[in-house]
Structures are given as C-alpha cells and as structure tokens.
Amino acid sequence: MPLTRRDFAKLGALGLAARLAPSLNAQTGERKTGYAVIGLGRIAGHFMGGIRNTTNSQVTALVSGHRDKAERIADQYGVPHSSIYSYEDFERIAENKAVDAVYVALPNSMHAEYTIRAAKAGKHVLCEKPMSTSVAEADAMIAACKAASVKLMIAYRCHYEPTNLKAVQLIREGAIGQVQAIESAFGFNIAAGEWRLNRKLAGGGPLFDVGIYSLNACRYLTGEEPEHISAFASVIDHDGRFKEVEENVAWTMKFPSGIVASCNTTYGAPMNGFFRVHGSKGTLEGAPAFNYDGLHLIGDFGGTHLDESNPARDPYQFQAQAEHFSHCVQNGLDPKTPGEEGLRDMQYITQIYRSAGISI
Amino acid sequence: MPLTRRDFAKLGALGLAARLAPSLNAQTGERKTGYAVIGLGRIAGHFMGGIRNTTNSQVTALVSGHRDKAERIADQYGVPHSSIYSYEDFERIAENKAVDAVYVALPNSMHAEYTIRAAKAGKHVLCEKPMSTSVAEADAMIAACKAASVKLMIAYRCHYEPTNLKAVQLIREGAIGQVQAIESAFGFNIAAGEWRLNRKLAGGGPLFDVGIYSLNACRYLTGEEPEHISAFASVIDHDGRFKEVEENVAWTMKFPSGIVASCNTTYGAPMNGFFRVHGSKGTLEGAPAFNYDGLHLIGDFGGTHLDESNPARDPYQFQAQAEHFSHCVQNGLDPKTPGEEGLRDMQYITQIYRSAGISI
Numbered sequence: 001m002p003l004t005r006r007d008f009a010k011l012g013a014l015g016l017a018a019r020l021a022p023s024l025n026a027q028t029g030e031r032k033t034g035y036a037v038i039g040l041g042r043i044a045g046h047f048m049g050g051i052r053n054t055t056n057s058q059v060t061a062l063v064s065g066h067r068d069k070a071e072r073i074a075d076q077y078g079v080p081h082s083s084i085y086s087y088e089d090f091e092r093i094a095e096n097k098a099v100d101a102v103y104v105a106l107p108n109s110m111h112a113e114y115t116i117r118a119a120k121a122g123k124h125v126l127c128e129k130p131m132s133t134s135v136a137e138a139d140a141m142i143a144a145c146k147a148a149s150v151k152l153m154i155a156y157r158c159h160y161e162p163t164n165l166k167a168v169q170l171i172r173e174g175a176i177g178q179v180q181a182i183e184s185a186f187g188f189n190i191a192a193g194e195w196r197l198n199r200k201l202a203g204g205g206p207l208f209d210v211g212i213y214s215l216n217a218c219r220y221l222t223g224e225e226p227e228h229i230s231a232f233a234s235v236i237d238h239d240g241r242f243k244e245v246e247e248n249v250a251w252t253m254k255f256p257s258g259i260v261a262s263c264n265t266t267y268g269a270p271m272n273g274f275f276r277v278h279g280s281k282g283t284l285e286g287a288p289a290f291n292y293d294g295l296h297l298i299g300d301f302g303g304t305h306l307d308e309s310n311p312a313r314d315p316y317q318f319q320a321q322a323e324h325f326s327h328c329v330q331n332g333l334d335p336k337t338p339g340e341e342g343l344r345d346m347q348y349i350t351q352i353y354r355s356a357g358i359s360i
Numbered sequence: 361m362p363l364t365r366r367d368f369a370k371l372g373a374l375g376l377a378a379r380l381a382p383s384l385n386a387q388t389g390e391r392k393t394g395y396a397v398i399g400l401g402r403i404a405g406h407f408m409g410g411i412r413n414t415t416n417s418q419v420t421a422l423v424s425g426h427r428d429k430a431e432r433i434a435d436q437y438g439v440p441h442s443s444i445y446s447y448e449d450f451e452r453i454a455e456n457k458a459v460d461a462v463y464v465a466l467p468n469s470m471h472a473e474y475t476i477r478a479a480k481a482g483k484h485v486l487c488e489k490p491m492s493t494s495v496a497e498a499d500a501m502i503a504a505c506k507a508a509s510v511k512l513m514i515a516y517r518c519h520y521e522p523t524n525l526k527a528v529q530l531i532r533e534g535a536i537g538q539v540q541a542i543e544s545a546f547g548f549n550i551a552a553g554e555w556r557l558n559r560k561l562a563g564g565g566p567l568f569d570v571g572i573y574s575l576n577a578c579r580y581l582t583g584e585e586p587e588h589i590s591a592f593a594s595v596i597d598h599d600g601r602f603k604e605v606e607e608n609v610a611w612t613m614k615f616p617s618g619i620v621a622s623c624n625t626t627y628g629a630p631m632n633g634f635f636r637v638h639g640s641k642g643t644l645e646g647a648p649a650f651n652y653d654g655l656h657l658i659g660d661f662g663g664t665h666l667d668e669s670n671p672a673r674d675p676y677q678f679q680a681q682a683e684h685f686s687h688c689v690q691n692g693l694d695p696k697t698p699g700e701e702g703l704r705d706m707q708y709i710t711q712i713y714r715s716a717g718i719s720i
Contacts, residue, residue, distance in 0.1 A: 178596055180608050180628040183543050189640055230590040230715075234618030236538055237640070248540050250612040250620035258594030260610035262622035268540040269638035270660070278629035280549055280597070300630070355590075 033326035034060030034098045036085070036123070038114050039106035040069055043128060046292065047103055047155075048077060050318025057326040060098040063090055063114075090114070094121035100329055103155075103322075104128055107201040108208060112137035119148040126325045128155045130212050130349070131342030133203025134360065138346045142339040153325045153335035154342035156216060160320035163295040163310045167277070167284055168220055176279030176301045179222060179257075184214035185264040186290050187248075187271030192241050197267075204360055205245030207233075207352060210273070211265030212345055213290040215352075217275045218253060218261040219344070226253035226261075226348060233356035237268055251352045292317060393686035394420030396445070396459045396483070398474050399466035400429055403488060406652065407463055407515075408437055410678025417686040420458040423450055423474075450474070454481035460689055463515075463682075464488055467561040468568060472497035479508040486685045488515045490572050490709070491702030493563025494720065498706045502699040513685045513695035514702035516576060520680035523655040523670045527637070527644055528580055536639030536661045539582060539617075544574035545624040546650050547608075547631030552601050557627075564720055565605030567593075567712060570633070571625030572705055573650040575712075577635045578613060578621040579704070586613035586621075586708060593716035597628055611712045652677060 061083035064070040070084045101124035132138045145152035158164040196202045231251035235242040247268045253261045273290030282301025292314035299306030421443035424430040430444045461484035492498045505512035518524040556562045591611035595602040607628045613621045633650030642661025652674035659666030
C-alpha cells in the first residue's frame with residue numbers, strides 16, 4: 001500500500017512517521033544524508049550503530065581529538081581517512097560535500113560551540129540532549145542555525161520511540177480519561193571520574209543528564225508546558241564525586257490544565273527511568289520508559305489491562321531519530337524536536353535549579 | 361520460648377512487638393481491653409472485624425446516631441444494648457467500667473471533639489488518621505489526654521503492618537545503602553456525595569485522607585522529619601465534586617540528611633498507593649503499600665531480588681494496631697504512634713497546603 005504525502009502527514013502528527021520513514025524512503029529513492037559525528041564517546045557508538053540500520057542516512061565524516069581511534073572507527077563505517085577532522089580544523093568540513101549534517105555527541109558544554117560552528121559551515125545539526133548548559137547558549141544555537149538556514153534537531157530519542165509514542169497516543173485518545181497527576185524519575189549511581197561530574201563540561205548534575213527525560217516526558221505525555229515549578233536539590237555522599245554538581249533533585253510541576261507532576265533524579269542510586277500517568281479512567285506506566293531498549297508499557301483503563309514489551313533492541317531509537325532527521329533534511333521539513341524543544345527544557349531546568357537554590 | 365520484658369522492648373524498638381502481642385498476651389493472661397467504637401461507618405467495620413481476631417481486645421460499647429444500626433451491630437459483637445450511646449449522652453460512658461478505651465472513627469472534623477470528650481470521661485483514645493483538621497485541634501487533643509492521664513494513639517495502621525515494617529527494617533539495616541530519594545503516591549477517583557468532599561467534615565481533600573499515607577511513609581521509611589516542603593494543588597474536574605476541597609496535590613520534601621521525596625495524591629484518578637525508595641545500593645518498593653491487604657514488597661539490592669507478597673487478609677492491620685494499643689493500655693506503655701506522631705503530620709499537611717496556596 002503506497003503512502004501518500006497526506007497519509008504521511010497524518011502519521012507525522014501521531015509521531016509515527018519516523019517508524020515508516022525507511023520504507024517511504026525506499027519508495028522515493030531519497031539519497032542518504034551524510035553525517036559527521038562530532039565526539040566519539042559512548043553515545044556516538046549507539047548513533048553510528050543506529051545509522052547503519054537506516055536506508056536514508058550514513059556516517060560520512062568523523063571529528064575527534066584522537067586520530068587513532070577515529071581511523072579505526074572510520075574503517076568500520078567506510079569513512080575515508082580524508083574525512084576525519086580534528087577540533088582545530090573542524091571548519092574544513094564546510095568543503096566536504098559528503099557531509100550534509102553533523103551529530104553533536106560532545107560533553108554538554110561543547111554543544112553550543114559545535115552547533116554554531118557546524119551551522120556556519122552550512123551543515124544541518126542533530127545535537128544530543130541536553131541541548132546546552134544555559135538558555136543563552138540555546139538561544140544562540142537556534143539563531144545560528146536560522147541565520148545559516150540549516151535545520152537543528154535535538155536528539156530526544158523518546159519522541160521517536162514506539163512505547164513512548166503509544167503512551168502519548170493513548171492519552172490523546174482519552175484512553176485513561178482526564179490526566180490528573182504524573183510521577184516520573186530517572187537516575188543512576190555514578191562512578192567517580194566521569195566527565196558528567198565536572199560542572200564546566202556537564203553544566204550540572206543528574207537533572208541535565210537523566211532528569212531531563214522525566215521533565216521532557218511530563219511535557220510530551222501531557223502536551224502542556226509547565227506553568228509552575230518547585231524543586232529541592234541535595235548532596236548526601238561526601239565521597240568526592242559531588243564537589244561540583246548536585247547528587248539529587250526532586251521537583252514538582254503544575255501545568256495549565258491543573259495536571260501536577262512529581263519527579264526525582266539522582267546520581268547517587270540506581271533509579272530505573274519510569275513514568276506513571278494517572279487519569280480519571282485509569283493508569284498508564286512506562287517502566288522502564290527511557291532505556292535504550294527493553295521498554296515496557298503497562299496500563300489499566302476501562303477494563304483493559306495493557307502489558308506490552310517493546311522487543312526492539314538498541315540502537316533502534318538512534319536509528320529512528322536519524323531516519324527522521326534525514327527525512328526532514330531531504331524534504332525540507334521541520335524536525336519534531338527542533339531547537340525550540342531543547343530551549344524549553346533549558347528554561348525549565350534553569351527554573352528547577354533556581355528553585356533549588358543552585359545557580360547555573 | 362518465653363519472652364522477657366527486655367526482649368519485648370527490643371522487639372518494640374524494631375516495631376515488631378505488636379506482631380507478637382497476642383502470644384505474649386496469652387502467656388501473661390492480660391485481661392481484654394474494652395473499646396467503645398465511636399462512629400459506625402466503613403472503617404469501624406474493619407476495626408471491629410480486626411478486634412474479633414485479637415486475644416487482648418473486645419468491643420464493649422458503641423456510639424452512634426443510628427440506634428437501629430447500633431443495636432444490630434451490638435448483637436453481632438455481644439455488646440449489651442445498655443452500652444449503646446448516642447452522641448448526646450456520650451458522657452455517660454465514663455460510668456461504664458467495661459469501656460477502657462474508645463476508637464474514634466468519625467469524620468475528621470469530629471476527631472478532636474470526641475477525643476477530648478473521651479479523655480475527660482477517663483477513657484484511653486485510639487483515633488483514626490488524620491488526627492484532626494488543624495494543628496490547634498491536635499495540640500488540644502494531646503493536652504486533654506495528658507491532663508486526663510489517658511493514652512492517645514493515632515491509628516497509623518502501616519506502622520503495625522509487616523510489609524511496611526520489613527521495608528523499614530531493611531533500610532535501617534543498610535540493605536539498600538544510603539537512601540537518596542523516594543517517590544510515593546496514593547489516591548482514588550472519588551464518588552460524588554462522599555462526606556470527604558465536605559470541607560467542614562473532612563478538613564481538606566485527598567491529602568488529609570490518603571496523601572497522608574505517603575507523607576507518613578516518607579517519614580517512617582527515612583526515620584527523619586522533613587525540613588523543607590513545597591507543593592502544588594489543583595482542581596481539574598468541574599463536575600461539582602471539588603467545590604470545597606482540592607482534587608490533586610503534588611509535593612516534594614527535603615529531609616535533614618539530604619534525602620528528597622516526591623509525592624502525589626488525588627481524588628480524581630485511580631492511584632495505587634506505593635512507595636519506592638532509592639538507595640545507593642538498590643531499590644525497595646512497596647506496591648501496593650497502603651491497602652488493607654494484598655501488600656507487596658519488591659527489592660533489588662546487593663544481588664538480592666526480593667519479591668514478597670503478604671498473604672494476610674483484611675482486617676489483619678486493624679487487629680495488629682488494636683493489639684498494640686491494648687497492650688500499651690494494659691502495661692502502661694507508650695504507643696508507637698502517639699498523638700505527637702499525628703500532630704507532626706498535621707504540621708506538615710498545613711505546610712503543604714500553605715505552599716500550595718490553600719488556607720486550612
């Protein structure tokens with residue numbers, strides 16, 4: 001059954017377009033969007049693995065401070081060694097016609113600089129979350145991409161993930177009635193020495209890194225923007241890890257409709273990412289909700305007991321978001337999670353820290 | 361193995377004494393504590409069922425505005441009709457030697473009045489939660505019981521419930537390491553016409569009625585008192601139910617050690633009572649944690665996967681708390697959940713409402 005553009009727009013509204021993008025792409029014969037991957041850490045590995053499963057995207061360049069590592073990865077992905085860049089000669093990427101876009105997988109504090117440098121080099125930007133370490137940086141990133149007429153997407157992978165999309169769809173369809181309250185949390189017990197504990201690199205602690213999933217989930221689950229925010233933060237473990245960033249944050253939000261949300265994040269304890277949405281007609285719970293795979297949706301509403309595990313394995317989420325962004329790049333469409341989506345989270349994160357007495 | 365008084369004190373410190381009280385009682389041949397049940401609504405039914413399973417307690421009088429109903433129940437429990445009192449002639453209970461204590465199962469706004477009247481009549485008082493509808497009332501109740509040299513216990517049944525006690529014990533023993541954060545919630549979708557929707561009778565909405573379980577659980581799970589509290593409240597459904605009390609409350613607390621807690625309560629949605637405690641070494645979750653039975657404790661810590669269901673059926677919690685209070689009455693001991701415990705919750709509830717902009 002061939003899909004029309006109108007069909008696709010409808011699916012897009014449901015957030016389901018990205019899942020069909022490969023087949024659509026096979027039909028339309030779009031050329032593959034070439035990505036320069038900036039930063040070759042853990043998450044870049046997931047992204048490159050995801051790219052390999054797409055039909056509309058490929059890795060065509062690497063940017064790294066470690067030439068040896070970059071050459072090894074280049075060989076794995078068929079990237080010519082001439083398309084390996086250092087941070088110093090990054091601007092040369094402008095001349096590389098095989099590079100349509102960059103994927104910014106650097107520590108948070110470098111997102112703004114490389115987004116802006118990429119935009120000036122005429123490349124579209126897919127930037128990891130958190131978008132930046134401040135609202136001002138996020139504003140500058142959006143402005144730079146606008147000025148250069150390149151697309152900017154923040155890598156909110158859950159927006160392209162079927163379990164989360166199904167929760168959103170069920171809520172919008174009224175399956176659980178009027179939403180009243182949400183609980184969500186995400187955290188982990190961090191190892192000493194991680195760059196995420198360095199405030200200059202990370203911007204902040206677990207709220208920036210994993211709490212943002214709960215914050216963002218409350219927004220996409222409700223379809224509303226929080227109107228009031230209140231928070232507490234703390235450091236309990238004085239073992240040297242938390243000299244620069246907080247260990248725990250608890251925060252509540254109130255949305256315009258009256259929906260309330262209570263969230264936690266931590267770097268001091270295992271804390272499986274979850275959301276639980278309480279509606280007048282029932283409950284919907286993602287647990288785990290934010291992991292790379294193994295996601296699970298449980299629901300009890302109107303006599304229905306839902307219990308669905310998503311069998312897809314990592315890096316399917318990275319595949320889906322790359323497919324979506326490539327599709328947007330190739331067809332002049334706006335990504336579902338543009339810079340403005342990341343900017344909003346930066347504004348709320350700033351409010352949470354301010355309420356908790358932490359200046360960022 | 362006979363238990364010495366010292367053994368019992370140790371068990372009491374672990375909160376386990378109440379569980380052993382019946383056998384101890386059988387050993388010591390304590391006489392049964394006689395209760396006058398004040399208010400014959402739903403919860404009184406659970407209490408009287410629980411009493412029937414104890415060896416140290418019995419129902420010896422009833423106080424009700426409905427003589428017919430009271431006579432029917434009196435016959436079930438072997439209470440002489442001469443020991444049925446109306447609210448007007450309640451003071452006559454002072455002369456009834458078969459009544460050692462009262463169980464106050466009235467709407468919240470009447471707890472203070474009947475606790476004080478019972479104390480003045482020389483009877484010990486087991487009062488349902490919430491203790492009162494204001495801090496001032498709670499203070500007056502404590503003062504009245506002190507002045508009359510009678511014991512006052514608030515019916516926090518979870519303090520006498522093995523699943524909750526086991527969670528506390530595991531946390532105190534360090535099973536999940538340093539506690540960092542807690543999520544807890546409890547609520548339900550209330551039917552129109554309930555007295556709990558009447559502010560004058562109930563004092564407030566779901567926070568008074570069921571949110572108090574989460575508030576109290578955060579305190580007994582941590583063994584700390586909240587130092588900072590912040591909250592939002594809302595009414596979403598304008599269907600006539602929430603003209604006087606709030607529909608939703610979300611609140612966060614910060615404890616002196618730095619532990620943070622995020623909680624929700626609602627009268628607008630099914631919301632199974634749960635707590636989830638995140639420690640540096642693992643997680644402990646009660647789900648459901650606050651129901652009358654069917655309680656379930658799940659844990660993952662230090663390679664241990666705990667998954668325990670408590671097979672005890674309602675009214676075992678009412679049995680345990682009656683046994684504990686009777687044991688205290690008979691042996692001149694202080695109950696584990698005295699008036700001061702209820703007073704603290706009233707203080708925190710007041711803070712939560714104040715933070716949410718609701719005056720009580």
